[in-house]
Amino acid sequence: MHAAETRLSREAITRLIGAAVLAPSPHNSQPWIFRVRGRCIGVIADRTRALPANDPDDRELTLSCGCALFNLRVAAAHAQLGTQVHGPSGACDPDCLARLEILPDAAPDAALAALHDAMAERRTYRKTFAARPVAPAALDALVAAATSEQAWLHVLQGDSQRRMAAELIAEGDDAQWADPAWRRELAAWMHPRRRGDGLVLPDLAVPLAQAVVRTFDIGHGVAARDVQLADASPVLAVLGTRGDDLASRVDAGQALQRTLLTACRHGLQASFLNQPIEVAPLRMRLLQAIGQTGYPQMLLRLGHAENHLSATPRRPLDDVIEFVPEGSPDGGC
CATH class of the missing domain: 3.40.109.10 (NADH Oxidase)
Incomplete structure (x- = not known):
């Protein structure tokens, strides 16, 4: 990547983040925001999507954001972009978990790029696996x-x-x-597919399933x-x-x-x-x-999966991307 090309287009940034959001998260809560400033992408914990009963200290929320960060690295390597990760800084924004910086003169990581197709193929497979040993x-x-x-x-x-x-x-x-609070939280994240997040159920089944989970x-x-x-x-x-x-x-x-x-x-x-x-x-x-x-x-x-599963839905990218002017205070991200 040449010096004249250090500024990525919004389209290119959006493609990278489109890969990042394929990461898994508990209850498919998708608890992340991506703050874009120049050639840096900050991974922000969206604590409005936290699960206080299931994950009281946001440990799994943080892991989910780490998964999304890794997907960013894979997508960047596939796009022939070198990167560097900057960890939590402890600066003004405690929700800023990491920053991915695009390095114009760094070589892309071929091992990461090789994982690109797997991002779209990965599923959380909750069924019984085939009776085959793993090599x-x-x-x-x-x-x-x-x-x-x-x-x-x-x-x-x-x-x-x-x-x-x-x-x-x-x-x-x-x-x-x-724990009734845990059951209420689980029920609240049971959604129809059109919502774009949560534990997906057929539209007509959602109210009944929620009632059963909350009650019993x-x-x-x-x-x-x-x-x-x-x-x-x-x-x-x-x-x-x-x-x-x-x-x-x-x-x-x-x-x-x-x-x-x-x-x-x-x-x-x-x-x-x-x-x-x-x-x-x-x-x-x-x-x-x-x-x-x-x-x-x-x-x-x-x-080994015995069946192919459809991908779980994701929120619109416009809901998870913030483009910030380069000259504005970064708050640590």
Whole structure:
């Protein structure tokens, strides 16, 4: 990219952000805003879309923004743009989690560019996986993907680790569903597809589903189903970090997305059984069960999908992009 071309067009910026929003988020809440100033894109936490019952300290919100940041890096590399990430600055805007700077003279990262097509192919696959083992080479690639983004990925080994994880998943389900505030929050994020966000249901089913979820504690039934999903999954894995501060959580999000896209390139899909991490008393028990040090951030199940799923909807890009004049105060982003 030549010096005369350092200013990206709005169309080019919008394409990059169109890839960023393909990132996963809890309840498909899409809790991000992208603040564009010159050749920098700030990733901003949109806390109006937070989930205080499910995610009281915005940990998963921050991970989701880290996933979106990683997608920005992939899209930029695919567009032959070099980049540099600037982490949380602690400056005026506490919601500014990171900035991606386009570097006109830097070479694009070919390894990132190779993940581009996987962004659109990735799905959160909540069904039972095919009864096919995952190749050891694919597992090695997933571990390497997480490690390259300052995280670790522990693949659960043996019946004892998998059984303990399943028990913690069931405990987490029971605890969450027993909480009326958690159920109300879940119901509030059940939306028809036309809304562009949330947990998508057919239009006519939304009111009934919301009423059932708000009213009834069905934790035991959900737990039984989730244990079956865990038991039938070819791979269960925990992604974690050495620290648990804001920067570590952004790193965890980037590592998660790199792992998910790498899985997709190997013909795999994933979904999350993160209840043992969302329910605080269970988090360290999960860590002890897998014999790791640090902080678990996500519990994943991976395997070969048996069905193709439609992509979940996304909000209009105009709702998530802010173009800011270059001369204005940046507030840290």
